[in-house]
Each structure stands twice: as C-alpha cells, then as structure tokens.
Amino acid sequence: MRRAGTRLSRSWFERAAPDVAPDLLNKLLVATVDGERVAGRIIEVEAYTAADPASHSFRGPTPRNAPMFGRAAHLYVYLSYGIHRCANVVTGRQGAGEAVLLRAAQPMDGIDVMRRRRGVADDRRLADGPGKLAQAFAIDLHHDGIDLVARDSPIELRDDGVAPPTVPVTGPRVGLTKGVDTPWRFRVPAA
C-alpha cells in the first residue's frame, strides 16, 4: 500500500454514526485549500444521531442541517458560537440525520501552513479541538455539503493502513447541555 493510502469509499460511511466514529480514529484527513495541502491523523471524534437530543438533527431537517439528512460521506460544516467552524462527516442511510464531528487531529503534513493559519507556535495546539481543526485544515462554510468521495474533492479521508485503536477511550461528549450521559466521544489513547 502506498504511503498516502486509499480513499475511504461511500459504503464505508453508510453505517450508524456510533459505529463509524471509532473506526474513523487513525484515519487521515487531507485538505487541499488555496493550493496548500495539509494532512493529519484523526484522534478524536463524536457521534450524533437524530434520536439524540444533543444533535442538530434531533428536531428534523432545517436549512442548516440539511447535509446531515443527505447521503453519507458528505461534509456538514456549521458556524459554532458565531466564531468557529466545526466539520462533520455524514454517515448512515440517506435521511437518517447522522454525522460524526471531527474533534482533533495530529498534524502530519503541511505543519508550517497550519502554524500560519492558526497563529500559534505550539504544534500540539494546532488541531486539538473542533474549531482549531477546521481552522488548521481551512475547512470553511463554503465546504458545507461537499461530497468527500468525489474525485475532485478538496477534502478527503484516507486509510494509510494504521488500524483504529483496539480499545478507544470513550466518554461523554463535550460542550453540550443535553445527551451528556451518552458516551459517544471516541479518542485514540495517549501514546
């Protein structure tokens, strides 16, 4: 297998979000925006479903959450707290309203670009939060709804042969007031 690995297929995403989420750990996120390519290994995610009161899809489709009710392997990007962007990967069957929030990544390629975009020197803080990840990878609202498995997609998810952790760290999701007892946050254990 090449070092860059293989792109994940759409069918790979057509499973329930809580099942896709732990499998997304250690996959590569690759984004080419403004001619600059950056890559990182996904190390923290959260699952959201339509049956989940904490999910944007809980109250049914709206203009904002429309991508969550579309086909799997599309991107759902929203503005968080009026300031930050958060990137999700749509999973499940069309109409299911499920997605996985990309919360943190370990920078691999284009680290200098990430430093410039983030304006911080500490490499451990480049993408260790959903808003920071989106900023480091330059994922913005104009990426909302794009198809990650389209051949010309600027953002892709790849498998370079590193398996997900056999026992991911799980816990409650962060920053919400409902659904706090659902342990749908998944993380790669500390090295």
Place this chain on the structure above:
DNA sequence: AAAGAGATGGTCT
C-alpha cells in the same frame, strides 16, 4: 492548575 468571562453571529422559538 483551574476557573471565569468575553467574543460574535446564525438558527430557531
């Protein structure tokens, strides 16, 4: 090391 607060704007009630 931990806790608090302000920034800032779309979305939905």
Place this chain on the structure above:
DNA sequence: GACCATCTCTTTT
C-alpha cells in the same frame, strides 16, 4: 430573544 457540538485570554488558587 435565547441558545449554542468553542477558543483564548485574564484572573485566581
């Protein structure tokens, strides 16, 4: 008009 799937900086232990 309230509510955020957050981040950073400042203040306090």
